Amino acid sequence: NAGVTQTPKFQVLKTGQSMTLQCAQDMNHEYMSWYRQDPGMGLRLIHYSVGAGITDQGEVPNGYNVSRSTTEDFPLRLLSAAPSQTSVYFCASSYRGTPSYNSPLHFGNGTRLTVT
Amino acid sequence: LAKTTQPISMDSYEGQEVNITCSHNNIATNDYITWYQQFPSQGPRFIIQGYKTKVTNEVASLFIPADRKSSTLSLPRVSLSDTAVYYCLVGDPGRGDTGRRALTFGSGTRLQVQP
Numbered sequence: 001n002a003g004v005t006q007t008p009k010f011q012v013l014k015t016g017q018s019m020t021l022q023c024a025q026d027m028n029h030e031y032m033s034w035y036r037q038d039p040g041m042g043l044r045l046i047h048y049s050v051g052a053g054i055t056d057q058g059e060v061p062n063g064y065n066v067s068r069s070t071t072e073d074f075p076l077r078l079l080s081a082a083p084s085q086t087s088v089y090f091c092a093s094s095y096r097g098t099p100s101y102n103s104p105l106h107f108g109n110g111t112r113l114t115v116t
Numbered sequence: 117l118a119k120t121t122q123p124i125s126m127d128s129y130e131g132q133e134v135n136i137t138c139s140h141n142n143i144a145t146n147d148y149i150t151w152y153q154q155f156p157s158q159g160p161r162f163i164i165q166g167y168k169t170k171v172t173n174e175v176a177s178l179f180i181p182a183d184r185k186s187s188t189l190s191l192p193r194v195s196l197s198d199t200a201v202y203y204c205l206v207g208d209p210g211r212g213d214t215g216r217r218a219l220t221f222g223s224g225t226r227l228q229v230q231p
Contacts, residue, residue: 031217031219033219035221041223042201042222042223042224043160043203044220044221045218045219045220045221048218048219050217058218058220092159104150104162105150105152105160107159109158109159110159
C-alpha cells in the first residue's frame with residue numbers, strides 16, 4: 001500500500017498565486033485532514049473531513065478551501081497565496097474505527113511551501 | 117475542539133525512564149488518547165493509544181487515571197534516537213458531533229536525550 005501520498009514535495013509561489021496541494025490515500029479511510037506546521041511549532045488543523053461530501057473547519061481555516069468528492073482524495077486549495085502561508089503542510093487520514101478500537105492518524109510526508 | 121496541554125520541553129539522559137504528562141480536561145466519553153512522535157522534516161508517527169487504565173506496547177506505556185482528564189506517556193530506558201517532539205491527541209474521528217471529530221495537536225513536548 002502507498003498509504004498517504006502528498007504532492008508536490010516542494011513548491012514556491014509568488015504572493016497572489018493560487019495552487020492546489022494534493023492528498024490521496026488508498027486505505028479506504030473515512031477521516032482526512034490537513035495540518036500546517038510552522039518552524040519550531042506544533043501542528044495546527046486547517047480543515048478536516050469525516051467522509052466524502054463532508055468537510056469542516058479546523059483551527060486555522062482562513063485562506064484555504066477543501067473539498068471531498070471521493071473517499072480517496074482531499075485536495076487543499078490556496079486561492080491567493082500570502083507569505084504567512086509559508087509552512088510545511090501535512091495531510092493525514094484515519095479509519096472510522098469501532099467502539100473498541102480507534103485507528104490512529106496516518107501522515108503523508110508533507111509539502112514544503114514557500115510564498116515570496 | 118478537544119484541547120491538550122503538555123510541558124514544552126524535557127531533558128533526559130540515555131538509559132533513564134521518561135514520563136510525559138498531558139492534560140485534557142474536556143475529554144469526551146467517546147474520545148481516545150493517542151500519542152505521536154515527530155522527528156525533524158517528517159510527519160508524526162503513532163506511538164500508542166488508550167482509552168482507560170494502562171496500555172503497553174513494545175515502545176512505550178500509557179497510563180490513564182480513572183477520570184481520564186490526563187494521561188502519561190512513559191518511555192523506558194530512552195536512547196539518543198528518542199530525541200523528538202511528542203504530541204498527545206484526544207478525539208474520535210468516527211463518532212459524535214462533527215466538531216468532536218477534529219483531531220487537534222497541542223504544541224507538543226520536545227524531548228532532548230543526552231549521552
